[in-house]
Amino acid sequence: MATVSIREVHKHYDDFHAVKGVSLEIKDHEFVVLVGPSGCGKTTTLRMVAGLESITEGRVLIGDTVVNELPPMDRDIAMVFQNYALYPHMSVYDNMAFGLKMRKFDKAEIKSRVAQAADILGIKDHLHRKPRQLSGGQRQRVALGRAIVRNPQVFLFDEPLSNLDAKLRVQMRVELKKLHQRLGTTAIYVTHDQVEAMTLGDRVVVMKDGLIQQVGEPLDLYNTPANKYVAGFIGSPAMNFADVTIANNGSGLVATNTAMSIAVPEHLAAPLGPHVGKPATFGIRPEDLRLADGSEPQHQTFEAVVEVAEQLGSEILLDVTCGPSSMVASVDPTVRVKPGEKIRLAFNPKRAHFFDGKSEMAVRG
Amino acid sequence: MIEGAVWRRWVFFYIPLTLFLIFLLFPFYWMLITTFRPDGELYRPWRAANYTPFWTWNPTLDHIAYLFRETMFATWLWNTMFIAIASTIISLICGVFAGYALARLNFPFAGSLGTGIFITYLVPQTLLFIPLSEIIRNYKLGDTPWSLILTYPTFLIPFCTWLMMGYFKAVPKELEECARIDGASRWQAMLYIIIPVAIPGILSAGIFAFTLSWNEFIYALVFLSSPEQKTVPVGVVSELIRGDVFFWGPLMAGALLGSIPVAIAYSFFVEHYVSGLTGSVKG
Numbered sequence: 114m115a116t117v118s119i120r121e122v123h124k125h126y127d128d129f130h131a132v133k134g135v136s137l138e139i140k141d142h143e144f145v146v147l148v149g150p151s152g153c154g155k156t157t158t159l160r161m162v163a164g165l166e167s168i169t170e171g172r173v174l175i176g177d178t179v180v181n182e183l184p185p186m187d188r189d190i191a192m193v194f195q196n197y198a199l200y201p202h203m204s205v206y207d208n209m210a211f212g213l214k215m216r217k218f219d220k221a222e223i224k225s226r227v228a229q230a231a232d233i234l235g236i237k238d239h240l241h242r243k244p245r246q247l248s249g250g251q252r253q254r255v256a257l258g259r260a261i262v263r264n265p266q267v268f269l270f271d272e273p274l275s276n277l278d279a280k281l282r283v284q285m286r287v288e289l290k291k292l293h294q295r296l297g298t299t300a301i302y303v304t305h306d307q308v309e310a311m312t313l314g315d316r317v318v319v320m321k322d323g324l325i326q327q328v329g330e331p332l333d334l335y336n337t338p339a340n341k342y343v344a345g346f347i348g349s350p351a352m353n354f355a356d357v358t359i360a361n362n363g364s365g366l367v368a369t370n371t372a373m374s375i376a377v378p379e380h381l382a383a384p385l386g387p388h389v390g391k392p393a394t395f396g397i398r399p400e401d402l403r404l405a406d407g408s409e410p411q412h413q414t415f416e417a418v419v420e421v422a423e424q425l426g427s428e429i430l431l432d433v434t435c436g437p438s439s440m441v442a443s444v445d446p447t448v449r450v451k452p453g454e455k456i457r458l459a460f461n462p463k464r465a466h467f468f469d470g471k472s473e474m475a476v477r478g
Numbered sequence: 479m480i481e482g483a484v485w486r487r488w489v490f491f492y493i494p495l496t497l498f499l500i501f502l503l504f505p506f507y508w509m510l511i512t513t514f515r516p517d518g519e520l521y522r523p524w525r526a527a528n529y530t531p532f533w534t535w536n537p538t539l540d541h542i543a544y545l546f547r548e549t550m551f552a553t554w555l556w557n558t559m560f561i562a563i564a565s566t567i568i569s570l571i572c573g574v575f576a577g578y579a580l581a582r583l584n585f586p587f588a589g590s591l592g593t594g595i596f597i598t599y600l601v602p603q604t605l606l607f608i609p610l611s612e613i614i615r616n617y618k619l620g621d622t623p624w625s626l627i628l629t630y631p632t633f634l635i636p637f638c639t640w641l642m643m644g645y646f647k648a649v650p651k652e653l654e655e656c657a658r659i660d661g662a663s664r665w666q667a668m669l670y671i672i673i674p675v676a677i678p679g680i681l682s683a684g685i686f687a688f689t690l691s692w693n694e695f696i697y698a699l700v701f702l703s704s705p706e707q708k709t710v711p712v713g714v715v716s717e718l719i720r721g722d723v724f725f726w727g728p729l730m731a732g733a734l735l736g737s738i739p740v741a742i743a744y745s746f747f748v749e750h751y752v753s754g755l756t757g758s759v760k761g
Contacts, residue, residue, distance in 0.1 A: 165655050186661040198652035202674045211670075215661035259660070 115176035115189075115266040115299055116141050117162060122171035124157050124323075131157045133323040134171070139301065144293050146302045146314035149346075154323040155303045156271055162301060163192050163269050175266060186215075191260035192269040195276060197252045199244035205231075205255050206240040212263045230258040233292070250281045257289075261296065268300040274309065286312055307347050311335070319343045336464075341473040344396050344466060350430065352466070353402070353440035355395045359388045359467075368395050368467070372436020373415035378462035380478035385467060392470030399430065401464040402442035404450075405457035414459045417442075419450050433458070509737075512730035513541055520726055541727035542735070550705050551732060554713035559739065561623050561709060562691040565630035569687050572631065573638025574680060578668060580639065581646035582654070592643065599636035603696050606632065614701055625701035626709070630691045637690070638683045645679030646672065681747050689740050710736040 117139040124132040132154040139145050147155040160166040162173055164185035173180050180188050191212070200208050206227055213223045231237045234254040244252055253273060260268055273289075274282045290313055293300055304310055310317045311331040319326040319334065319342070327339040331347075338344035344352045357368035359377065366377035366385055375395070377385050385393070405414040417433035417440065424446070431442045431450065435458075442458055450456060467476040512520065514537040522529055545551040579585075580592045610629050611620075619625040649672060657667035673680070698712040705717065714732035718725045 163655075163659060165658075185655070185659045186663070188659075190659060192656065192659050194652040194656060196650060196652055198650060198656040200653060200657075200671055200675070202677075211657070211662075212660035215657075215666065259656075263660075 116174075117267055117299060117301065118172075118174040119158065119162065120172045120174070122158065122161060122173060123169045124154070124161060124166060125169045131323055132161070135320075135323075135325055137318060137325065137328065139299060141299055142297045144300045144302065144313060144315045145318060146304060146310040146316075147318045147320055148304055148307055148310035149320035149326075151305060152322075153320040155305075155318075155320050158320075159269055159271055159301055159303045162267070163190060164188050189266045190269055191263050191265040191267075192271065193256045193260050193273045195272040197244070197256040197276070199252055199255055199259075201244055204241050204243060205236065205247070205258075208244065208255055209240075209258045209262050212259060216263075226262045226264075227258075230262045233261070233295070234258050249277050250285065253277060253285055257292070261292070261298075264298075266299065268298050270300065270302040270304075272304055273302075275304070275306070282309075289313060308349065311347065317347075319346060337475070337477070338466070339475055341394055341396065341468040341475075344468070344475070348398060350399050350441045350443075352396045352398050353438070353442075354468075355435065355438040355440070356470070357393055357395045359385055359391060359393050361389050367412070368393065370436055370438075372417075372438075374412070375415060375460070376410070376412035376462070377467070378465050378478075380463070381465070381467055381476060384476050384478055388467075388469070388476065393476070394468040394470060394473070396466035396468060397440075397460045398464065399441045399443040401461040402440070402444070402458045404442075404444050404448055405459040409459045413462055414457045417456055417458050419452050419454045419456060421452060422450055431456075509730045509733050512726055513734045514538060515727070516540065517727060541731040544725075544728045545731050545735070549717050549728070549732075550708075550713065551710075551735070553706055554708050554710045555735070555739075557623060557707065558692060558709040558711075558736075561626045561630070562688050564623075564627045565634060565691045566684055566687040568627070569631045569634035569638045570680060570684050572635045573642050573683060573687075574673070574676075576635070576639040577642025577644075578646050578672065581643045582651075592640075595636045595639050599633060599640070603633060607696055607700050610697070611700055620701055621703050621707050623707070626691075626694070626697055629697050629701070630694060634687045634690060638687055641683045641686070642676070642679055645676050649675050685743055685747055688743055692736075692740055 117137075119135055119137040119139075122132060122135050123130070135154070135158055137145070147158060149155050157166060161168050162175075162180075164180065164183060168181050175188055175190070200211065203211065209227045209230060210223050213226060218226075227240070228237070231240055234257060236251060236254050236258060239247060239251060239255075244255065247255065253276075256273065270289075274285050277285060286309060293313075302309075302313060304313075311334075314331055316328060317331050317334055318328045321342055327334060327343045329337075334343060334347045338347060338352075341354065345354065355370060355373065357370045357373070357375075360367050360369055366382050366389065368375050368377055415435055417435040419431055419433050420439070421432040423430040423432070427446060428443045429446055429448055431444055431448075433440050433442060433456070440458075468474065469476060511532065511534065515534045516536050516538045517540070519530070519534055519536070524531070576595070580588055580595075610632070614620050614625045614629070619628065653671055653675065654667045657671045658664070662670060693711060694709075695711045695715075698709045699716075702708050702712060705713065708716065710732065714729060714736065718729045718732065
């Protein structure tokens with residue numbers, strides 16, 4: 114077990130700057146997820162920790178050791194790859210034992226460790242098989258087994274679930290979480306799937322264009338996104354955005370555009386003061402919208418036109434347009450609306466977000 | 479498979495396939511039948527009443543016996559085998575390492591070096607034997623098996639390198655990365671993981687190299703002169719065609735016996751060989 118420190122790390126490929134100064138402190142036992150779109154530098158960062166990519170600038174520490182110049186074998190890490198990377202000519206047992214054999218463990222020790230890992234992962238009956246005789250889920254387990262037999266300081270996961278079908282992915286996600294709770298090994302996990310990130314991570318690191326956008330616990334990212342990118346990336350369906358202008362109408366601050374004029378919630382009035390007369394983005398999550406019933410003040414509602422109603426059983430997702438912006442509202446399943454109908458949506462002012470029009474940073478109360 | 483009426487299947491599948499097979503296999507059939515046909519039938523005028531070119535009622539082993547009694551065919555077979563195996567092993571070892579290096583190690587000019595190696599393969603043997611014969615003479619290797627064992631790699635190594643390079647590129651990089659994280663050095667990762675995975679490719683390269691050196695003619699003709707040093711292709715042609723007299727029976731018997739080892743090599747490895755050509759490594 115160990116901490117991992119990534120300090121001001123850069124990666125240049127010829128003229129491409131893939132990672133632009135990433136700093137991250139990972140605590141012992143922590144499960145940290147790096148999430149972002151493809152090409153955001155998350156995999157490159159992971160591979161630099163693994164030692165599979167050289168570090169152009171900056172330092173990586175595992176425990177107290179600077180590992181920049183250490184080859185992968187000396188970093189005491191284990192990595193699970195997206196395509197499993199099982200050795201096709203070896204049996205499951207030999208796949209799992211390979212790392213131990215390379216490290217000159219004695220035979221009995223290897224046997225007991227492999228048996229134990231196989232037991233944890235439920236692949237005891239497949240030890241003599243070749244990888245090609247296994248299903249996707251079983252292969253994934255073998256890959257995990259190969260990582261855990263060595264009992265390394267850090268686990269590195271590079272999109273390990275993305276080759277599985279949707280149902281299995283959910284199942285393996287839960288198992289991974291359980292495995293981590295059981296072993297407690299420090300883990301860095303890379304994915305492009307925000308649901309995986311939210312469910313697995315003790316902390317989630319959102320990356321884009323080689324930069325960290327925000328680091329935080331899953332619910333922190335969800336409730337208080339640092340910028341418009343994180344707000345839109347975390348959560349499904351995604352947060353709704355509307356471009357507005359902040360104005361002062363005498364009685365308080367309002368956010369207006371051609372289709373809506375809403376009051377700025379009290380707790381955001383002060384920080385939004387300097388933004389008067391400037392463009393901003395209003396953000397609201399689908400579940401913080403509901404059909405107005407007339408009880409709420411006029412300035413906490415806006416008018417919208419229903420495009421599509423998606424019945425999900427537990428809720429209805431209304432795809433609506435509100436002037437220039439399209440939005441999604443998650444409403445009560447008893448609501449009956451038709452496409453083309455004009456409705457009034459009320460929003461929860463406490464959960465409204467505003468982002469600076471230029472920097473796209475969140476405006477916080 | 480072709481869908482639809484039976485006649486369509488015949489017209490578009492079975493008949494063309496049969497014609498194609500006849501076209502390809504007829505020379506082999508001709509070789510076989512000539513080997514076992516007695517001289518009396520072989521040299522019978524085609525207008526003769528009992529002329530049966532495609533069949534014989536009096537098969538004979540005379541030609542094969544002649545081959546072993548009157549020529550040094552057994553020695554030629556042994557020479558060819560030795561030379562082909564030795565040059566194949568040399569070329570495979572070089573080709574596997576060079577192919578791995580070109581496919582995996584990022585060293586400067588790797589790309590142009592790969593192209594360079596390929597270009598050397600394109601130099602025709604009919605030109606290359608001129609400078610090579612000079613070298614062979616300077617090193618006093620003429621008329622020894624080494625003249626061929628050391629010159630065949632000039633076209634076998636580029637060939638094996640290219641084949642192996644393509645094969646190694648198809649092996650997922652993660653396998654090796656995983657091995658290196660597991661604690662293997664680059665050498666160990668190559669020996670324990672990459673080479674075992676690449677065995678179908680190595681076998682294909684080996685079979686190709688073996689066949690190419692088994693059948694090679696020009697270098698063998700130029701570098702070897704005494705009958706006891708010759709290889710099968712050169713021995714058969716030089717000893718059984720005297721002036722304008724063709725000893726068709728022994729010639730064809732020599733050709734038949736000469737192709738059997740190659741045929742065995744192919745059929746023995748055919749499973750690996752086919753999967754090697756299609757290059758499938760599934761994780």
